[in-house]
Amino acid sequence: MAALVVRLSCLGKRWVLACIDGGSRHGRGAAIGLTSRRKRGQSSVAQQPLIAVQKSRKGEREWAAVVGLEIHAQISSNSKLFSGSQVHFAAPPNSLVSFFDASLPGTLPVLNRRCVEAAVMTGLALNCRINKKSLFDRKHYFYADLPAGYQITQQRLPIAVNGCLAYSVSVGKKPSQVSTRTVRIKQIQLEQDSGKSLHDEPRSQTLIDLNRAGVGLLEVVLEPDMSCGEEAASAVRELQLILQALGTSQANMAEGQLRVDANISVHHPGEPLGVRTEVKNLNSARFLAKAIDFEIKRQIHELENGRKILNETRSFDDKLGCTMPMRDKEGKQDYRFMPEPNLPPLLLYDTASLPPGADPQQVINIDWIRERLPELPGKTREKLIQQYGMLPEHSFTLLNEVGLLEFFQNVIKETRAEPKKVTSWVLNIFLGFLKQQNLAVNESPVTPSALAELLNLLDRKAISSSAARQVFEELWRSKGKTPSQIVSEKKLELMQDQEALERVCHTVMEGHPQVGVEGRRKAMHFSAC
Amino acid sequence: MLKGYVPPYNATVVQKLLDKGAVLMGKTNLDEFAMGSGSTDGVFGPVKNPWSYSKQYREKRKQKAHGENEDSNWLITGGSSGGSAAAVAAFTCFAALGSDTGGSTRNPAAHCGVVGFKPSYGLVSRHGLIPLVNSMDVPGILTRCVDDAAIVLGMLAGHDPKDSTTIQDPVKPFTLPTFADVNKLCIGIPKEYLAPELSSEVRSFWSKAANLFESEGAKVIEVSLPHTSYSIVCYHVLCTSEVASNMARFDGLEYGHRCDINVSTEAMYAATRREGFNDVVRGRILSGNFFLLKENYENYFIKAQKVRRLIANDFVNVFNSGVDVLLTPTTLSEAVPYLEFIKEDNRTRSAQDDIFTQAVNMAGLPAVSVPVALSNQGLPIGLQFIGRAFCDQQLLKIAKWFEKQVQFPVIQLQELMDDCSSDFEIEKLSSVSLKQ
Numbered sequence: 001m002a003a004l005v006v007r008l009s010c011l012g013k014r015w016v017l018a019c020i021d022g023g024s025r026h027g028r029g030a031a032i033g034l035t036s037r038r039k040r041g042q043s044s045v046a047q048q049p050l051i052a053v054q055k056s057r058k059g060e061r062e063w064a065a066v067v068g069l070e071i072h073a074q075i076s077s078n079s080k081l082f083s084g085s086q087v088h089f090a091a092p093p094n095s096l097v098s099f100f101d102a103s104l105p106g107t108l109p110v111l112n113r114r115c116v117e118a119a120v121m122t123g124l125a126l127n128c129r130i131n132k133k134s135l136f137d138r139k140h141y142f143y144a145d146l147p148a149g150y151q152i153t154q155q156r157l158p159i160a161v162n163g164c165l166a167y168s169v170s171v172g173k174k175p176s177q178v179s180t181r182t183v184r185i186k187q188i189q190l191e192q193d194s195g196k197s198l199h200d201e202p203r204s205q206t207l208i209d210l211n212r213a214g215v216g217l218l219e220v221v222l223e224p225d226m227s228c229g230e231e232a233a234s235a236v237r238e239l240q241l242i243l244q245a246l247g248t249s250q251a252n253m254a255e256g257q258l259r260v261d262a263n264i265s266v267h268h269p270g271e272p273l274g275v276r277t278e279v280k281n282l283n284s285a286r287f288l289a290k291a292i293d294f295e296i297k298r299q300i301h302e303l304e305n306g307r308k309i310l311n312e313t314r315s316f317d318d319k320l321g322c323t324m325p326m327r328d329k330e331g332k333q334d335y336r337f338m339p340e341p342n343l344p345p346l347l348l349y350d351t352a353s354l355p356p357g358a359d360p361q362q363v364i365n366i367d368w369i370r371e372r373l374p375e376l377p378g379k380t381r382e383k384l385i386q387q388y389g390m391l392p393e394h395s396f397t398l399l400n401e402v403g404l405l406e407f408f409q410n411v412i413k414e415t416r417a418e419p420k421k422v423t424s425w426v427l428n429i430f431l432g433f434l435k436q437q438n439l440a441v442n443e444s445p446v447t448p449s450a451l452a453e454l455l456n457l458l459d460r461k462a463i464s465s466s467a468a469r470q471v472f473e474e475l476w477r478s479k480g481k482t483p484s485q486i487v488s489e490k491k492l493e494l495m496q497d498q499e500a501l502e503r504v505c506h507t508v509m510e511g512h513p514q515v516g517v518e519g520r521r522k523a524m525h526f527s528a529c
Numbered sequence: 530m531l532k533g534y535v536p537p538y539n540a541t542v543v544q545k546l547l548d549k550g551a552v553l554m555g556k557t558n559l560d561e562f563a564m565g566s567g568s569t570d571g572v573f574g575p576v577k578n579p580w581s582y583s584k585q586y587r588e589k590r591k592q593k594a595h596g597e598n599e600d601s602n603w604l605i606t607g608g609s610s611g612g613s614a615a616a617v618a619a620f621t622c623f624a625a626l627g628s629d630t631g632g633s634t635r636n637p638a639a640h641c642g643v644v645g646f647k648p649s650y651g652l653v654s655r656h657g658l659i660p661l662v663n664s665m666d667v668p669g670i671l672t673r674c675v676d677d678a679a680i681v682l683g684m685l686a687g688h689d690p691k692d693s694t695t696i697q698d699p700v701k702p703f704t705l706p707t708f709a710d711v712n713k714l715c716i717g718i719p720k721e722y723l724a725p726e727l728s729s730e731v732r733s734f735w736s737k738a739a740n741l742f743e744s745e746g747a748k749v750i751e752v753s754l755p756h757t758s759y760s761i762v763c764y765h766v767l768c769t770s771e772v773a774s775n776m777a778r779f780d781g782l783e784y785g786h787r788c789d790i791n792v793s794t795e796a797m798y799a800a801t802r803r804e805g806f807n808d809v810v811r812g813r814i815l816s817g818n819f820f821l822l823k824e825n826y827e828n829y830f831i832k833a834q835k836v837r838r839l840i841a842n843d844f845v846n847v848f849n850s851g852v853d854v855l856l857t858p859t860t861l862s863e864a865v866p867y868l869e870f871i872k873e874d875n876r877t878r879s880a881q882d883d884i885f886t887q888a889v890n891m892a893g894l895p896a897v898s899v900p901v902a903l904s905n906q907g908l909p910i911g912l913q914f915i916g917r918a919f920c921d922q923q924l925l926k927i928a929k930w931f932e933k934q935v936q937f938p939v940i941q942l943q944e945l946m947d948d949c950s951s952d953f954e955i956e957k958l959s960s961v962s963l964k965q
Contacts (some may be wrong), residue, residue, distance in 0.1 A: 099538055103778040105531070105659040106540060108692050138774055140821070144794050149777025206794065208782065336821035338774055338830070341663035343693055 068224030081216030082109035103147035123160030145195035158189035229289030291316035388419035403441030410448035530805030540657020557612030566882035568611025584941035585907035607640035632886025634669025639911030650893035654689030712746025717852035721757035728862035773817025
């Protein structure tokens with residue numbers, strides 16, 4: 001019940017339009033009103049009035065929600081951040097653990113170059129300032145999956161700061177109603193991942209797998225510029241695409257390569273920010289949105305009933321659809337940060353500051369990396385729009401679905417049909433079939449070549465569009481047959497021969513004199529299509 | 530905590546020696562986790578100074594106490610690398626490795642009459658050295674003469690990819706030439722090191738040494754290291770903070786001692802660490818965690834780091850003013866009997882005994898303790914030379930010259946060996962615990 005209400009109110013998205021503390025939130029465009037104009041790039045800084053507002057049951061004043069995110073992305077590298085052991089998903093437990101990962105005394109960290117490059121690439125792609133000097137720190141806490149009793153991270157001076165991420169959200173019921181938002185990136189830091197704890201309740205024991213301990217993570221901290229679950233989910237999705245485009249992380253949430261913690265608070269517009277809670281262990285974009293929206297609702301409910309919000313950590317139970325308190329914390333834990341003495345400051349260079357005669361194996365040149373950045377999703381979408389004349393929302397869909405862009409491009413390669421036609425077929429019909437049967441693109445029974453062939457047939461008017469649909473259905477059902485085969489089997493070809501056509505029409509009309517006039521007209525239509 | 534732990538890898542310094550054909554005689558005793566200045570707080574018991582059984586010492590003692598059980602008043606070796614110093618002093622081995630964080634190699638070297646060398650921080654790899662204070666630890670070298678120390682250093686120094694704090698350049702083995710240019714030397718005598726607790730004997734040897742250099746034409750001048758008086762306190766803040774951090778890994782989960790409690794992870798951790806650490810270690814962990822708390826960090830840790838910078842700059846300034854090497858005492862006095870040493874606790878003793886040695890660790894400089902002469906009681910006294918960063922060879926050259934001048938006597942244990950009829954005596958003499 002609660003979940004349903006949340007969704008409704010968020011779809012309308014009226015009550016979360018918080019332009020209130022607009023002063024410190026430059027660059028944030030708020031879509032207000034029912035008009036949907038996609039804003040490119042810098043959105044206007046507007047102190048726009050709120051249109052409508054969530055009216056609570058008790059008729060109190062409006063609420064605004066503030067959402068910040070801490071995203072941990074596992075770096076795609078061969079070995080771990082500070083040791084030479086391999087990085088591999090789903091290996092036998094404790095088979096990828098070096099002496100350093102197990103915290104054997106006397107072992108020392110050695111920085112992985114690839115991880116640093118990944119951090120620089122990600123920082124550049126997110127418009128950050130790359131700190132030419134950054135430092136490593138120890139963050140202490142005791143937990144069984146943290147062998148050293150501390151995590152090496154970058155608290156004082158991280159590798160990249162002050163960036164921004166542009167993402168888009170839908171602001172109306174129509175797909176074309178889409179608005180661009182930006183969220184500021186506070187910082188990106190390199191840090192170690194911990195091991196995994198597997199709780200064995202029946203035997204009251206916990207099993208520790210250290211394969212993941214020491215794997216490099218990029219922590220990307222998003223400022224609290226977002227205001228609801230959908231915005232957060234869209235921002236995360238865009239970040240995923242960027243990381244995947246860069247190759248710095250596979251960012252697969254299901255495999256734990258991307259983990260998101262959300263910081264959520266609510267307040268009345270014009271008043272100071274409320275107490276925030278942290279929601280952890282969100283391992284899918286869908287849960288992320290649900291959890292955030294639930295938490296917002298819960299906080300409003302608590303506050304309206306005169307209770308206080310505790311600064312606590314909560315987890316999301318997806319079966320029940322609610323957040324629950326996680327750790328028993330009486331005060332905040334003091335991590336006793338201390339500089340990591342075994343790692344000298346990390347120095348990066350650009351072409352201007354590169355010391356002469358420096359060993360290229362030992363230095364990283366930011367300019368060199370910037371010149372070789374792969375194409376980012378925003379650029380890809382732009383090119384699709386320009387090259388194929390498709391609508392912006394189509395470009396988003398193409399990129400958002402895993403593998404769809406590649407499918408689309410393969411079809412384009414093999415067909416003479418107009419790009420708009422291809423777009424329409426791929427996004428409407430093909431994608432529709434996939435969604436209906438809950439399949440991923442790579443599970444599709446229809447190959448790009450098959451679809452291309454079908455579109456070619458359509459293009460040279462060998463078949464009608466309704467016939468094409470029939471063929472597609474058949475392609476989907478039965479593997480191995482080509483479109484041409486299906487067409488001839490089912491005799492779906494358009495008749496080109498005028499005389500034969502007339503003969504057919506006469507036969508039909510003689511058989512049905514009543515519908516004669518009507519029929520003639522329709523027959524004309526038939527031959528023309 | 531590490532009783533029974535057999536490490537699955539060799540430290541870089543050990544591996545380098547093995548690769549060059551060294552024969553490992555055994556592992557030596559020390560203060561637990563290198564915390565202490567007497568080598569009295571180890572799990573295997575305290576280390577006894579071989580000089581307790583030397584002819585030189587015994588002869589002097591016969592003049593004093595009579596009818597005393599000869600073995601009850603044995604002397605400490607100093608620490609924390611006392612076992613290594615004793616092993617070298619007793620001719621058990623050619624050389625021994627120790628660690629030096631606040632003087633742990635030089636202190637026992639002085640008490641045991643051997644050469645104790647602390648290399649520049651970053652010259653020798655720390656990979657495999659169980660850390661006490663990562664920013665100050667170095668592997669130390671103990672030998673009977675300076676030439677031997679130079680041989681060992683030549684094998685150990687140089688970049689190690691496994692230790693990110695080592696210098697990039699490789700280092701080649703070297704032999705020490707005879708130092709001929711004593712008259713071009715400038716020796717600094719830091720006036721703040723003239724501590725009131727300094728024994729008159731040590732002070733007199735210190736003066737004699739200074740005069741020796743002067744008589745050979747060297748320039749001997751008084752210099753000032755103004756922040757010396759803050760260094761003990763500063764050292765304790767930084768040391769305990771790093772210790773608290775470094776000891777966090779000892780939880781009994783992956784290796785080492787684990788207690789029997791398994792009611793909860795926290796209970797297991799607490800019991801394991803209580804059982805596995807002695808009081809000294811636990812005390813330092815608690816202090817260190819206090820200093821690292823958010824509300825204290827600025828006032829203690831950060832402040833101590835700033836003071837450390839001042840102390841290091843003191844040395845830089847002195848060396849920049851033309852001084853080549855500093856000459857100081859290593860210890861306040863000769864080795865004391867164990868029974869007297871344990872009258873004060875570990876922390877008090879460390880604060881007292883580290884006074885001449887630990888500022889060097891804060892500045893990362895090379896230093897060496899060279900045995901000078903025997904005291905009135907027949908026990909060794911050593912003096913310390915401190916050199917410029919990464920001028921270790923130069924430092925050893927000077928030390929070698931000095932060693933030649935003073936002709937420190939060889940320990941006479943022969944008498945003991947000869948009239949030793951019971952195994953009991955031999956067992957007590959040998960302070961090397963051989964790993965089975």
